[in-house]
Amino acid sequence: MRPLDKPVCTRPAFGCEPHDDSPAGDGAELDEPTNGLGHGAIGAATRSQYTYRRMSQAEPIDGYTVPPGCRDELLDAGGAPLPHVASLIATLRRLGPAALQEAGQRRDTIFMRQGITFKVADSNGDRGDRAWPLDLIPRVLTGAEWTTIKRGLDQRIRALNAFVDDVYHAQEIVRAGIVPWSLIVSRRTFARPVHGIRAPGGVYCHVSGCDLVRDGEGRWRVLEDNVRTPSGISYVIENRLAMTRLMPELFAGHRIQAVDTYPSLLLDALRAVAPEADGPPTVVLWTPGPLNSAYYEHAFLARRMGVELVEASDLVVRDAVCYTRTTSGLQRVHAIYRRLDDDFIDPLEFRPDSLLGVPGLVRAYRAGTVAIANAIGTGVADDKAVYVYVPEMIRFYLGEQPILDNVPTYLLGDERQRKEVLRRLHELVVKPTSESGGKGVFIGPHACAADREAQARLVERHPERFIAQELVHLSTAPTEGGDGRLAPRHVDLRPFAVFGKEIRIVPGGLTRVALREGSMIVNSSQGGGSKDTWVLDDDAAADELTPRLPAFNHAPELPDVRYGGWHGQQQQQATAGAAR
Amino acid sequence: MLARIAQELFWLGRDLTRAEQTARMLDGAFHADVASAPRDRSIALSWDGVMAIIGAKPPVPGERKGAHTTAAAADGPLTIAARRGEVSRLLTLDLDSPASIVSCVERARERVRTLRDVISTEMWQALNSFYLTLGRYDLHSALQTGPYSVYHEVKERCALFWGLVERTMLRDEGRAFLEAGGRIEEADMVLRLLRVSVPPEPHPNEIDGDDEAFALLQAVGGFQAYWRAIRNAPTVGAVVRFLLYDAAYPCSVACSVDAVRSALASADPQPRSSPPVLRLGRLIADLELQRRTPGELGDLPRQLAAVQDELALVDQDIDERYFAIAALAALHL
Numbered sequence: 085m086r087p088l089d090k091p092v093c094t095r096p097a098f099g100c101e102p103h104d105d106s107p108a109g110d111g112a113e114l115d116e117p118t119n120g121l122g123h124g125a126i127g128a129a130t131r132s133q134y135t136y137r138r139m140s141q142a143e144p145i146d147g148y149t150v151p152p153g154c155r156d157e158l159l160d161a162g163g164a165p166l167p168h169v170a171s172l173i174a175t176l177r178r179l180g181p182a183a184l185q186e187a188g189q190r191r192d193t194i195f196m197r198q199g200i201t202f203k204v205a206d207s208n209g210d211r212g213d214r215a216w217p218l219d220l221i222p223r224v225l226t227g228a229e230w231t232t233i234k235r236g237l238d239q240r241i242r243a244l245n246a247f248v249d250d251v252y253h254a255q256e257i258v259r260a261g262i263v264p265w266s267l268i269v270s271r272r273t274f275a276r277p278v279h280g281i282r283a284p285g286g287v288y289c290h291v292s293g294c295d296l297v298r299d300g301e302g303r304w305r306v307l308e309d310n311v312r313t314p315s316g317i318s319y320v321i322e323n324r325l326a327m328t329r330l331m332p333e334l335f336a337g338h339r340i341q342a343v344d345t346y347p348s349l350l351l352d353a354l355r356a357v358a359p360e361a362d363g364p365p366t367v368v369l370w371t372p373g374p375l376n377s378a379y380y381e382h383a384f385l386a387r388r389m390g391v392e393l394v395e396a397s398d399l400v401v402r403d404a405v406c407y408t409r410t411t412s413g414l415q416r417v418h419a420i421y422r423r424l425d426d427d428f429i430d431p432l433e434f435r436p437d438s439l440l441g442v443p444g445l446v447r448a449y450r451a452g453t454v455a456i457a458n459a460i461g462t463g464v465a466d467d468k469a470v471y472v473y474v475p476e477m478i479r480f481y482l483g484e485q486p487i488l489d490n491v492p493t494y495l496l497g498d499e500r501q502r503k504e505v506l507r508r509l510h511e512l513v514v515k516p517t518s519e520s521g522g523k524g525v526f527i528g529p530h531a532c533a534a535d536r537e538a539q540a541r542l543v544e545r546h547p548e549r550f551i552a553q554e555l556v557h558l559s560t561a562p563t564e565g566g567d568g569r570l571a572p573r574h575v576d577l578r579p580f581a582v583f584g585k586e587i588r589i590v591p592g593g594l595t596r597v598a599l600r601e602g603s604m605i606v607n608s609s610q611g612g613g614s615k616d617t618w619v620l621d622d623d624a625a626a627d628e629l630t631p632r633l634p635a636f637n638h639a640p641e642l643p644d645v646r647y648g649g650w651h652g653q654q655q656q657q658a659t660a661g662a663a664r
Numbered sequence: 665m666l667a668r669i670a671q672e673l674f675w676l677g678r679d680l681t682r683a684e685q686t687a688r689m690l691d692g693a694f695h696a697d698v699a700s701a702p703r704d705r706s707i708a709l710s711w712d713g714v715m716a717i718i719g720a721k722p723p724v725p726g727e728r729k730g731a732h733t734t735a736a737a738a739d740g741p742l743t744i745a746a747r748r749g750e751v752s753r754l755l756t757l758d759l760d761s762p763a764s765i766v767s768c769v770e771r772a773r774e775r776v777r778t779l780r781d782v783i784s785t786e787m788w789q790a791l792n793s794f795y796l797t798l799g800r801y802d803l804h805s806a807l808q809t810g811p812y813s814v815y816h817e818v819k820e821r822c823a824l825f826w827g828l829v830e831r832t833m834l835r836d837e838g839r840a841f842l843e844a845g846g847r848i849e850e851a852d853m854v855l856r857l858l859r860v861s862v863p864p865e866p867h868p869n870e871i872d873g874d875d876e877a878f879a880l881l882q883a884v885g886g887f888q889a890y891w892r893a894i895r896n897a898p899t900v901g902a903v904v905r906f907l908l909y910d911a912a913y914p915c916s917v918a919c920s921v922d923a924v925r926s927a928l929a930s931a932d933p934q935p936r937s938s939p940p941v942l943r944l945g946r947l948i949a950d951l952e953l954q955r956r957t958p959g960e961l962g963d964l965p966r967q968l969a970a971v972q973d974e975l976a977l978v979d980q981d982i983d984e985r986y987f988a989i990a991a992l993a994a995l996h997l
Contacts, residue, residue: 190813328698329812335698344878348897364895390891639856641719642682642763643976645675646983 181568217613227622236488273463290457300557318384339621341591347388353584358418365418401444592617667990677845683768685853687818692883784832840931851920909955940981
């Protein structure tokens with residue numbers, strides 16, 4: 085039992101003050117602990133095998149052992165670098181621990197200065213700023229690997245989108261007997277007010293970020309779908325920028341696909357779904373406010389898209405049209421990228437006590453005068469009980485075989501499955517279905533008998549509110565431990581997709597890493613960090629030589645002082661002074 | 665005021681701005697080099713391009729006396745990393761290169777030493793500590809590991825100096841020459857950057873030039889301003905027009921030229937018959953005309969060259985009108 089690893093996941097990830105009933109799924113979702121917990125099977129004795137060795141080795145990678153049962157992202161089972169990262173590992177060896185340590189200090193200084201921090205609570209419960217924990221060793225995916233992931237996600241998002249459309253219209257998947265209607269309507273995220281409203285272009289899941297993990301066999305699996313307000317993309321972009329500044333040597337000889345296109349992809353998508361306008365459509369980003377844990381990201385995206393960052397008090401609906409309050413009066417808004425949950429957006433239709441909402445927004449949405457991304461009601465597709473059916477959705481709506489598998493998951497509403505789960509409770513992970521932010525996740529191998537008993541009672545009382553999942557042996561990646569040496573740490577991956585006219589996925593995504601040894605909990609509020617994620621551009625051979633450049637014009641020489649007569653005088657003064 | 669002092673102030677402004685623009689440019693080139701995967705670039709913000717911007721030839725290792733020999737294999741073509749090292753060293757540390765940041769700052773500081781009575785003490789201290797900081801840095805190893813911090817420091821120190829000018833320097837003739845120098849250099853450097861970066865022939869699929877347009881904006885520090893002003897993904901054409909004509913962006917060529925004109929107009933006792941002021945007035949009108957006429961991307965290189973030639977003539981006019989009289993002293997005339 086290692087109490088440290090127990091997910092006490094009540095705190096949003098980059099967690100500013102968590103208003104406890106945090107209206108945004110946002111930061112909270114990033115906080116999700118990866119439930120993998122593969123090491124449940126690994127006893128304490130074997131764990132010491134990959135204990136990070138403090139020996140006087142000169143090279144950062146020596147003494148690195150991949151934990152049994154896991155894959156490593158950069159090294160093979162024998163500890164040799166995989167072919168596509170050979171030169172990266174060679175550079176790391178050449179740099180040595182001292183350079184890594186020094187870069188780590190520079191990183192913290194730069195992040196503190198740029199204000200890329202998140203709040204953590206110390207043992208007294210005081211909250212202080214900590215530099216965003218970026219690990220200096222990138223995680224590298226080959227182009228081929230990425231193509232598989234990209235195709236898999238594309239397929240999955242199309243299916244989820246079709247599902248949302250279906251749920252609020254014909255319910256064909258229910259008629260076909262695949263997903264029970266009782267399950268759908270009992271989801272807390274099911275949004276009755278939007279029944280029959282078709283989003284512009286039939287796109288509902290404009291922004292999504294699915295959590296992927298690589299299991300012990302090296303297969304990619306989807307751990308969960310986030311189609312409400314996934315966060316983390318700002319950190320992907322900031323991580324890349326910081327890495328180019330901190331460790332430029334590592335990039336030599338690699339062609340890495342760029343990630344900073346996301347804001348323009350998002351802006352294009354939002355414009356594509358906006359209703360017809362006379363001029364260019366007005367897009368705004370709606371944040372719950374500066375106290376939200378993901379506010380940094382909201383401001384980042386607004387800045388990078390060049391759109392206004394608005395709060396509820398800036399928006400107003402008049403006659404089913406949405407406006408912002410500006411210095412020159414009311415100004416029409418065509419598309420809203422909202423970063424708060426359905427429950428809070430319109431007190432007239434959802435929670436009447438919401439102070440963060442805009443009364444009448446759903447009416448405007450229904451009238452088609454404003455596009456909202458993600459569309460209202462998408463939460464039903466990222467519910468954890470619905471997750472079980474996603475492979476079936478892919479077959480039903482698209483007629484395709486799923487490219488990315490689910491983690492084996494059991495619905496506890498089903499009596500047979502429930503019995504089996506309760507019997508194996510010590511090996512499984514149990515999650516509440518409608519929560520996000522890792523609230524209430526139960527991890528069998530880490531729980532004591534009393535906790536197991538309590539969880540079993542919870543499950544028996546409300547079986548439909550829980551699901552159970554098998555453990556996944558999360559892959560590991562070499563991670564710098566603060567003293568310049570590398571040790572294996574578990575990672576997951578959250579790629580970010582944008583769906584406007586078509587689905588575009590930013591190469592790579594956010595790799596979260598559990599910085600504590602053996603831990604599989606990657607939330608940043610619990611000692612999780614992140615890594616820059618590289619997708620290699622395999623088509624372009626990584627040529628070290630100067631590429632042939634197109635001819636360019638030459639500028640004239642720099643101008644210089646034309647009349648500099650008195651410099652002679654100065655010299656004379658100087659020599660005269662010296663002679664005297 | 666004394667012609668000699670006026671010229672010193674003018675060149676003080678030029679040197680400091682040159683240091684700042686060089687830092688920004690190298691930062692941008694560095695970013696473009698490391699972060700993007702240029703396959704068909706429509707903009708060449710490469711290391712050789714950076715050398716072309718300051719009108720110098722690309723460095724050949726071993727040719728220069730005392731050249732640092734990171735690029736050991738003199739015969740083979742340089743690797744990008746070696747080229748990066750060579751160029752960034754040359755433009756940052758090299759005291760022989762007039763555009764290198766260190767020599768710009770050193771010259772600026774030498775000038776300020778003779779101007780202590782004209783400028784405020786705070787300005788002198790800011791510049792002097794800038795100079796001392798650069799000396800304290802182990803610039804060479806800082807360049808090896810992360811030049812970002814060096815360039816960041818340069819940008820901040822320059823901004824500090826100009827901020828103190830704004831805050832503490834009397835709005836007199838001296839300040840007008842200081843500002844005229846700073847702004848004419850700014851326009852000149854942006855034009856150089858654009859001339860080298862804009863392709864001689866327009867790129868067929870301009871939309872895909874994002875990466876490079878981004879690097880270009882990065883290189884003048886105008887990325888955020890661009891987004892707020894234009895609100896569209898940067899394309900080469902749009903970025904060039906923004907940097908040339910946009911009156912709201914403080915570092916656009918149009919804006920800088922306008923600032924030079926108003927500075928000189930305030931310093932000149934008879935601005936209406938002053939050749940540089942008149943020439944600048946015509947240039948401003950030309951830029952305005954170009955802005956209002958939709959141009960082809962193909963025309964840009966010619967327009968850029970014309971604007972820069974005109975600026976060179978302005979520079980010459982300034983010399984003739986205000987400073988030449990000081991030079992006569994050297995000839996004992």
